[in-house]
Amino acid sequence: MKLTEKQIEVLEILENNSARIPVEDIAKMAELSMAETETILDKLEEMKVLVRFNSVIDWSKVDGHEGVTAMIDVKVAPKRGVGFDEVAQRIYRFKEVRSVYLMSGAYDLSVIIEGRSMNEVARFVSEKLSTLDSVLSTTTHFILKKYKHDGTIFEQSEDDKRIVVSP
């Protein structure tokens, strides 16, 4: 779908700033009025281009919420008429599943699972995922440490190294 320059501008502002940025500030940044900005935001949501306002959270810092994430390479047998879509749907409907991507290369679906413990993830893979009819095999990789997630570096020091006043 073809978006206007201002619609793209608003999307870029949202992508590069905190989800808490006031509409008023977005309007100023994009040289729009408040009303125009509201209209663009509504339209983008309606078109499902703007899907959700998300926050990036580093749960590994929160006691009791560290959790585990696994990336699972899944080989599946595509079905006539529906291809990979049907099995993908069966997989992404589980709430433990954070992402599902259809991949080129050695396997077909890349599935990202979050669970409270390794056991929980293991149980999900063996009981839910592997037992699906079309699933031929799974390879599970546990994530040991998240350095950068969705464009955000987790352990970056935020301090400004510039001197306070300079010509």
Added chain:
Amino acid sequence: MNGTKSYLSKTVEELKPSGIRRFFDLAAGMEGVISLGVGEPDFITPWSVREAAILSLEQGYTSYTANAGLLELREEIAGYMEKSFGVSYSPRSEITVTVGASQALDIALRAILDPGDEVIVIEPSFVSYVPLVSLAGGMPVQVQTLKENGFKILPEQLENVITDRTKAIILCSPNNPTGTMLSGSELEAVAQIAERYDLLVLSDEIYAELAYDGEYTSFAAISGMKKRTILISGFSKGFAMTGWRLGFVCAPEAISQAMLKIHQYAMMCAPTMAQFAALEALKTGRSDVEDMKKSYRRRRNYFVQSLNELGLTCHVPGGAFYAFPSIKSTGLSSEEFAEKLLLEEKVAVVPGNIFGESGEGHVRCSYATSMELLQEAIKRISHFLKRNQKA
């Protein structure tokens, strides 16, 4: 030393210390300061560029380069100037790689000035122009631009100060501290004067990459002006490489060779690893520059509109990353305003008078600061203004 005789040069003794220094001392050591006082990008040099410099060190490129800089870099600069600004310079005889645009300015002035030669400095201006003219033995002649004219120089203002001794005009567009950018036709008017009075123009184009509204025109691209132009630029602002100290200067061969003479005796060459970094910046850093520029532009829009809403009236700066609002409505001088704002609200700005007389009544605020901090700064300034409203 017996304490009575001064060993210092008269010229240096007479130089005013930079007013920025005092503010730096005041702000240094304070905790929680939001600094809008910084004349450099908040972005760190793109990783691809830093990585290329590291690689050059690993490979052992730690010796001098040619005086004028790595030929490969000069060739890349020539291509970049041609493609981006439509000006063509010979990498072998018209381009010198320098230690920042500051050194380029220094050798340019030293190459052209005899004692007593006058150089026109358009104020408010970058703090180094006047002292560097004096250090090169010249006489700085200041012209004040006005807020009413958007801090743009009018041709008649230039003509009013031109004498038989006038040798050059220093032009800086987009400008530090006002952010003002001159259009092609406004530059054309300056060009006509340069032609009529047979003057050189030192065109400081360090902010050329950061032009937001309309087409950017290099002074050297104006018909007939290449032979009169010493074009100074560098990597500091556009490519976020201030600490690398890497600039360059393009000028007709005779002037280039004169500058190179000074450069080879006084500097040898620009730092080698920084030259490798710059090479990478030109080859692959363009998209980073575009991203940073977009971000500055949005922050400018937000910040300038917010300042105007607070009653600190401010023209929309066409380039660079400075807003230059008037603070006259507060009844404070620009130094008082900056000092009080720093002490009471911990927001650092630079008083406008530091950039010349016509900067009085204004402060320079850099919006090369994250959106979150700009939003907080606006809150603090608003708070400050409420408390310090003129009775």
